Amino acid sequence: MIFTKLPLHKLLSYINTCSSSISLFFNGFLIYLILTKSPKEFGAYKYLMTVISVFEVLYSFLEMFLVPIHYTVGSTSAVIVYVDDKLFSRFTLRILNSIYWAFFGSSMAIYALQFIYRYLTISMNQLIKTFYSWKILLWLMIPVLNGVMWALMGILLCRPNKEATNVLRPYVLEDFKIDIDNFDYLGGPLFKIEKGTFILNMNTFSTIAVMSVTLSFGVILFCGFKCYFMISELNSITTLSAKSQSMQSQLFYALVFQTLIPAILLHFPVSVMFGFVLASHGLGIYSCIISITISLYPAIDPLPNFFIISPYRKAAFSEYRNFGSLFQCQELSGCFKRNRQLSEVNQVPPNSKNVVAPANTSAV
Secondary structure (H helix, E strand, O other): HHHHHHOOHHHEEEEEEEHHHHHHHHHHHHHHHHHHEEEEEEEHHHHHHHHHHHHHHHHHHHHHHHOEEEEEEEEEEEEEEEEOOOOOOOOHHHHHHHHHHHHHHHHHHHHHHHHHHHHHHHHHOOOHHHHHHOHHHHHHHHHHHHHHHHHHHHHOOOOHHHHHHHHHHHHHHHOOOOOHHEEEEEEEOEEEEOOOOEEEEEEHHHHHHOOOOOHHHHHHHHHHHHHHHHHHHHHHOOOHHHHHHHHHHHHHHHHHHHHHHHHHHHHHHHHHHHHHHHHHOOOOOHHHHHHHHHHHHHHHHHHHHHHOOOHHHHHHHHHHHHHHHHHHHHHHHHHHHHHHHHHHHOOOOOOOOOOOOOOOOOOO
16 A cells, blocks of 8 residues: 555654644634524633634644654653654744644643533523623633643653653654654653662653643533533423523533543543553554544544534534535536537528539549
């Protein structure tokens, strides 16, 4: 197969370009539906949904441009970026790599914020009013600050160093057939063992500890279970219309499925990868599978909104039917035009006569 002959970083580049293109289409279309087809009952929630789609668009651009490769060897973990085919300097690519870390780290914080909103809405908590004033900016600062923390920890504590470079060099050369000097990376060894003594790398260890998404998952689980039980109780409340109950359920379940996607494609694989690193058995070239699953996340994540939330589902199918009808009309118009041209060519003029010249029978 042609793909087996490609360098690994090139193959990952093609995969990232494909998944990012799909992501840009789906998220762009979802932003259009959110801004034009959302019922007024959605309130400020449509802006939170827009934030997620814009976040995933930017994430896709980073994935497509950087082609970040997750790579682990022994107790060393790094996100490496091939520099020779990039327009920017090595330092700029390192900054962009740290921003990529920020996007990765703040992904669950954004969903945690949406779960907080859903919980406050369903419980009719007074704090919901803060989402309808300038204070919504304070809420939005939570994932932003979370991302800034990830970026700073990465660029300050996990920048390239001689020890990590020497560990990575032979393995990168074997797996990628390229020297480590052609890459830039953020990461390092979690620990090392010298003369039987276990030595913890505090820079890498403290970075991983601070970057834990446990708090975000805790908020999601707390608000998620609260919302589930409250929605179950809505059926017994006669003051709420069936339409309102249905809409609350749709928004909640769409959010649940949308949150499961990064949990399955991002955080679960990375947790497994770090488990092997803690056991000093880095996955080597197989770590690249995680790079692929991460690149798929922004392409798949918008889909629950199209299928679960009825206003968007109806609008999406309507747009699809309109596009299909337009394509069919253009096809029929083209066929009619071709048939008319053929009939004009074959048509005999009304005043014309078929005159056949007599054969020349005169003798020589």
